[in-house]
Every structure is written in structure tokens, then in C-alpha cells.
Amino acid sequence: MRLLVTGAAGGIGAAVVRLAIEAGHDVLGHDLGWHAHPDGAETVAGDLTDPAHLAALAERAEDFGVDAVVASHGIQGAGALRDLDAARVRAILLVNAGTVPRLFAATRPALARRQGRFVVTTSQAALRAEPDNSAYCAAKWAVQAWVAAQAAIEGPTGVAVRALCPGRTETPLLLRATEEVAAAQGMSVEAYTATVVDRIPLRRYATTRETAAAALFLAEPGIRPAVLANTGGEVPW
Numbered sequence: 001m002r003l004l005v006t007g008a009a010g011g012i013g014a015a016v017v018r019l020a021i022e023a024g025h026d027v028l029g030h031d032l033g034w035h036a037h038p039d040g041a042e043t044v045a046g047d048l049t050d051p052a053h054l055a056a057l058a059e060r061a062e063d064f065g066v067d068a069v070v071a072s073h074g075i076q077g078a079g080a081l082r083d084l085d086a087a088r089v090r091a092i093l094l095v096n097a098g099t100v101p102r103l104f105a106a107t108r109p110a111l112a113r114r115q116g117r118f119v120v121t122t123s124q125a126a127l128r129a130e131p132d133n134s135a136y137c138a139a140k141w142a143v144q145a146w147v148a149a150q151a152a153i154e155g156p157t158g159v160a161v162r163a164l165c166p167g168r169t170e171t172p173l174l175l176r177a178t179e180e181v182a183a184a185q186g187m188s189v190e191a192y193t194a195t196v197v198d199r200i201p202l203r204r205y206a207t208t209r210e211t212a213a214a215a216l217f218l219a220e221p222g223i224r225p226a227v228l229a230n231t232g233g234e235v236p237w
Contacts, residue, residue, distance in 0.1 A: 002026045003219060004066045004107065006048065007073030008041065009034050011171025012121060015208035016070050016215050017041050023216070028064050030057065031073070048073060048099040058106040066110050068117040068219040071103055077136030078177035080184035089135045096139035101146055108159065115158035119218045120147055121211075124167045124235040132184035133177070144227075151226050162218045167231030168196065169206040201233035 003020055007013035008029030018039045020027050027041040034045055044060055046053035061069075077084075077092035084092075104118050111118060125133060126140035147163040154161050168174055182192035197203055214230045229237035 001219070002028075002065050002067045003070060004028045004030065004061050004064065004068075005041075005070045005072060006030045006103065007071070007121075008043070010072065010074075011173060011208050012166070012169060012211050012215070013070075013072040014039075015212035016072060019209060019212045019216060026064075028060065028066065048103060049094055051102075054102055054106040057103075058109070061107045062110045065114070066107065066116065067114050067221075068119065069103070069107050069111065070119045070121070070215050070219055071100055072121040072215065073099070074121070074173070076173045076176045076180070077139065078133045078180035078184075079135075080132045081134050083184065084135055092135045093139050093142070096136065097142040097146075100143050101150070104150065104161070111159050112157060115160075115221070117160040117162060117219050117221065117224075119162045119164060119215055121164050121166065121215060122147070124165050124229060124231045126163070126165055127229060127231075127237060128235045130181075132181045136177070147226070160224070161226070162224060163227045164211075164215050164218055165227060165229040165231065165235075165237065166211045166214065167200070167206055167229075167234050169208055169211045171208060174205070199234055200231075204232070206230065206232060 003025055005013055005016050008017050009031035017027050017029050021039050029041040029043045074096045100120055120143055122143050123140045125137045126144035129137050147161055151161040179189055182189045218224050
């Protein structure tokens with residue numbers, strides 16, 4: 001399998017790349033500003049909000065012969081809405097939601113020729129609203145709705161559109177989000193984390209490898225769920 005992974009320098013994206021290479025897949029990793037991957041994946045850098053870059057990425061995906069796209073890019077968006085200025089809210093919505101259908105449109109011709117798969121890493125925040133995380137939730141709910149609509153459109157074409165809704169996964173992004181939400185609620189990070197872990201039946205966060213394995217499961221051909229929630233039981237689907 002040949003995969004394009006966006007957000008490949010981030011916590012979940014890097015784990016997807018690493019696990020895919022271990023499994024013998026060929027990977028084209030994409031992120032905003034880097035040019036080499038420690039696990040040996042081919043890389044491309046650029047801004048997914050830039051139409052010219054998306055066009056170039058579409059050509060690269062076609063040349064690469066991509067079978068599946070794992071869209072795992074995104075930015076942290078936690079914090080009380082009163083503390084987020086308009087520019088920050090626009091960035092959260094644009095990067096976490098607006099780039100997804102544009103990335104799909106850019107890579108769809110390559111995927112259509114191979115009856116490929118487009119997997120979006122959304123979040124459990126796309127399934128249940130979270131206090132002091134409203135802008136991030138809005139972006140993820142938008143992506144989740146887009147997946148449902150696009151999956152129905154693409155069903156007869158053979159292009160699969162799927163959503164992975166991970167729960168809390170041990171990444172730098174989660175750490176920053178935890179700090180923001182704890183501050184908004186007037187709690188220490190340790191106290192807030194304890195209350196969160198107590199709500200997870202498994203009583204722990206997911207590792208990036210576990211979440212990456214779920215992403216690769218959805219990227220494989222064959223019968224797969226349109227939405228997979230690997231949340232440790234915190235948010236059922």
C-alpha cells in the first residue's frame with residue numbers, strides 16, 4: 001500500500017508513518033515545514049491552506065501512486081472561547097476543518113483511479129462537546145459531518161471516506177490542550193488530568209502507536225467502518 005500521511009511530523013502522524021513503514025508500506029509524509037523523516041519516508045513540506053501547494057501535492061500524490069490518504073494534520077484549539085481572539089478561531093477552523101475537503105478534492109483523482117481510501121483523523125471531540133474546547137469541537141464536528149456526506153456521495157464510486165475519532169492520545173498537542181482547559185477551569189494540570197482519566201474505562205490515555213494502528217486499519221481496502229471511535233470507552237459510538 002502507498003500512503004500519503006499529512007501531519008506526519010506530529011504525534012499521531014509520525015506514529016502512522018512509522019507503523020506503516022514497519023508493515024512494509026510506502027509512505028509520502030507531508031507537514032508544514034520539514035524536509036526529512038527519521039524513519040525514511042519520502043517527504044514533502046508545505047501549507048495545506050495554499051491552493052498552489054495543494055495543486056502541487058496532487059501532482060506528487062499522482063506520481064507516487066497513492067492508494068490511501070491519512071489526514072492527521074491539525075492544530076491545538078483548546079481554551080475558553082472568551083480567551084481566543086477572532087484570528088485564532090479562524091485558524092482553528094481553517095486548518096482543522098477547511099483544509100480537509102480541499103485535500104480530498106486535490107487527491108481524489110489519484111484515489112479514484114485506484115479505488116482508494118481517504119481517512120480523516122477527527123477526534124472524540126467530534127462526537128461529544130467538551131467544555132472550554134468549543135472552537136476545536138466546532139472544527140471537528142464540521143469534519144465529521146463532511147465525512148458522512150462525502151462517504152454517501154462516494155459510495156458508488158469505490159472511493160472510501162472514513163473518519164477516525166481518537167480519544168485522548170499521548171501527544172504534545174494533547175498536553176498543550178490539557179494545560180489550556182485546566183487553566184480555563186481554574187484547575188492544576190494534575191487535578192484536571194485525574195478527573196479526565198477517571199472517566200475513561202481503561203483509566204489511561206492511548207499511545208500514539210495504538211491510534212496509528214486504528215488509522216492504518218481504516219486505510220486498508222475492504223469492509224471497514226465509516227467511523228471508528230477508539231476512545232478507551234470515554235465516548236462511545
